[in-house]
Amino acid sequence: MNLTLRIWRQNGPEDPGAMHEYEVRGVSEESSFLEMLDILNEELFERGEEPIAFDSDCREGICGQCGLVINGIAHGPEVTTTCQLHMRHFNDGDTITIEPWRANGFPVIRDLVVNRSAFDRIIQAGGYISVNTGAAPDAHATPIPKQDADKAFEAAACIGCGACVAACPNASAMLFTSAKVTHLNLLPQGKPENLKRVNAMLNQMDAEGFGACTNIGECAAVCPKQIPLDVISTLNRQLGKALFKGL
Ligand code: SF4
Numbered sequence: 001m002n003l004t005l006r007i008w009r010q011n012g013p014e015d016p017g018a019m020h021e022y023e024v025r026g027v028s029e030e031s032s033f034l035e036m037l038d039i040l041n042e043e044l045f046e047r048g049e050e051p052i053a054f055d056s057d058c059r060e061g062i063c064g065q066c067g068l069v070i071n072g073i074a075h076g077p078e079v080t081t082t083c084q085l086h087m088r089h090f091n092d093g094d095t096i097t098i099e100p101w102r103a104n105g106f107p108v109i110r111d112l113v114v115n116r117s118a119f120d121r122i123i124q125a126g127g128y129i130s131v132n133t134g135a136a137p138d139a140h141a142t143p144i145p146k147q148d149a150d151k152a153f154e155a156a157a158c159i160g161c162g163a164c165v166a167a168c169p170n171a172s173a174m175l176f177t178s179a180k181v182t183h184l185n186l187l188p189q190g191k192p193e194n195l196k197r198v199n200a201m202l203n204q205m206d207a208e209g210f211g212a213c214t215n216i217g218e219c220a221a222v223c224p225k226q227i228p229l230d231v232i233s234t235l236n237r238q239l240g241k242a243l244f245k246g247l
């Protein structure tokens with residue numbers, strides 16, 4: 001495949017940035033999207049030009065590092081991570097637009113790389129257990145209802161990629177925050193401070209500059225781990241309890 005790529009280039013956080021156009025030739029439809037960018041970067045390197053900065057680590061859909069907005073959609077035309085997106089979903093001669101996540105909470109560091117440490121701070125605000133839990137218990141020592149275990153596991157599948165924020169017109173981090181709250185609060189180990197945790201994580205989300213949730217649902221539509229919208233309802237129910245108790 002021969003492709004035209006329109007890619008956002010930004011030479012640092014203060015640079016205004018702009019779209020640049022590149023031609024890339026001979027891309028196999030079996031290549032992943034990131035391998036296609038590797039091919040372009042090798043060409044740029046050989047020409048003595050600055051390669052395009054983009055993030056990736058596992059390239060297996062696990063780490064959540066590789067988010068890009070492709071043709072206006074977070075992670076592109078398939079509901080998966082960018083590293084798991086393959087070029088067979090594009091056609092020879094296509095023009096593909098590639099941009100970084102756009103959100104106040106995710107400032108651009110360079111080109112397609114954004115700073116997602118706001119997510120770490122949201123987790124730090126409430127995503128831990130403050131009591132001493134001692135040594136690791138035997139697997140079945142703490143009985144957990146199957147329904148709760150399944151729900152917690154489903155929420156824990158969130159990889160913190162940030163696609164939910166990038167897709168949301170309000171740039172809200174509500175799906176991510178709710179997934180983290182849900183998986184911690186449903187398990188017995190997370191119950192003692194569950195309401196405090198909801199408040200702390202939501203306050204941090206606001207402080208990081210993410211927007212409010214207005215139930216649009218774009219977040220769940222692009223989530224590569226299929227985190228369902230009902231984790232937001234779970235969080236809202238717990239927030240109601242926290243407010244009722246004056247926490
Ligand atoms: S909720 Fe989904 S889209 Fe949002 S950070 Fe987690 S895995 Fe990514």
Ligand code: FES
Nearest residue numbers: 059063064066083
């Ligand atoms: S590089 Fe790890 S999820 Fe894509």
